[in-house]
Amino acid sequence: MNKLIIIGAGGHGKVIADNALKNGYKNIGFIDDNCADTCMGFPVVGTTGDIENLNDGETDFIIGIGNNTIRQSIAEKYDVNWITIIHPSAQIAVSASVGKGTVVMANAVINASATVGAHCIINTGSIVEHDNVIEDYVHLSPRVALGGEVKIGADSHIGIGATVSNNIEICDNCIIGAGAVVVNNIRNKGTYVGIPARKNR
Numbered sequence: 001m002n003k004l005i006i007i008g009a010g011g012h013g014k015v016i017a018d019n020a021l022k023n024g025y026k027n028i029g030f031i032d033d034n035c036a037d038t039c040m041g042f043p044v045v046g047t048t049g050d051i052e053n054l055n056d057g058e059t060d061f062i063i064g065i066g067n068n069t070i071r072q073s074i075a076e077k078y079d080v081n082w083i084t085i086i087h088p089s090a091q092i093a094v095s096a097s098v099g100k101g102t103v104v105m106a107n108a109v110i111n112a113s114a115t116v117g118a119h120c121i122i123n124t125g126s127i128v129e130h131d132n133v134i135e136d137y138v139h140l141s142p143r144v145a146l147g148g149e150v151k152i153g154a155d156s157h158i159g160i161g162a163t164v165s166n167n168i169e170i171c172d173n174c175i176i177g178a179g180a181v182v183v184n185n186i187r188n189k190g191t192y193v194g195i196p197a198r199k200n201r
Contacts, residue, residue: 003027004083005054006064007074009039012121013064016103017042019087020062030064048074055080062101063119068155072137075101075119082119090122099136117154135172162197 004025006013009032017028017040029045031054037044046054051061061080063071075082082101086092090108098104099118110116110128117136124142128134132146135154143161146152150164153172164170164182174186177193177200186192191200 001025001027002058002060002081003029004060004062005029005031005045005051006062007031007048007051008064009035009044010064010066012066014040015105016062016064016085019085019103019105022088023085025060051078051080057081062103066121066139068137068139068157071119072155075137093130096128105142129166141178 001024004020006016009030013030020028028042030039030042031046031048032044033047035044060083062083062085063074065071084098084100084102086104087106089106090104092110093112095112096110096114098116101119102116104122105124107125108122112130114128114130114132116134119137120134121139122128123140126140126144128146129148131149133151135152137155138152139157141158141160144158146164147166149167151169153170155172156170156174158176159178161178162176162180168182168185170186171189173189175191176182176197180193180197181195182197192198193200
């Protein structure tokens with residue numbers, strides 16, 4: 001199995017490292033601009049300025065950074081072998097698809113005919129129901145629940161424990177607050193909080 005480089009040695013990167021171990025990776029290193037030496041016992045092998053030098057054709061890469069904007073800027077800058085990591089306890093329907101660079105955490109569910117884009121985070125215990133469309137660079141926090149036929153626009157962040165009702169569309173660049181309940185389409189970018197979710201002014 002190839003070596004794995006995780007970009008970002010913070011909390012999200014640590015969880016990815018644990019998932020990688022469960023997927024059979026043994027040779028793991030981190031890249032981080034602010035962390036020296038080691039992370040979880042694995043070496044920090046350089047900074048983002050070293051990515052191209054480490055791209056030897058036999059190394060896999062994944063971004064361990066929760067911030068959608070930073071994750072997108074790195075993914076679009078570097079042409080490396082971006083991989084997808086899915087925790088063994090996650091349930092992925094045969095008819096679902098998951099894009100490159102995406103991480104699916106423990107006990108997440110992606111149901112029939114759902115589509116998850118590139119470099120997304122489907123965090124612990126999240127539910128992506130049937131026929132959902134999750135566009136690129138979306139972060140679903142732990143215990144997010146999306147009803148059937150939901151569409152989440154690119155670069156959006158759905159907060160911990162939020163719920164989105166069936167047949168709802170959320171536009172690009174939205175933040176849905178923790179515990180919010182979305183029952184109406186959201187067509188304007190911004191931050192939405194509460195039950196039902198309303199734009200935070």
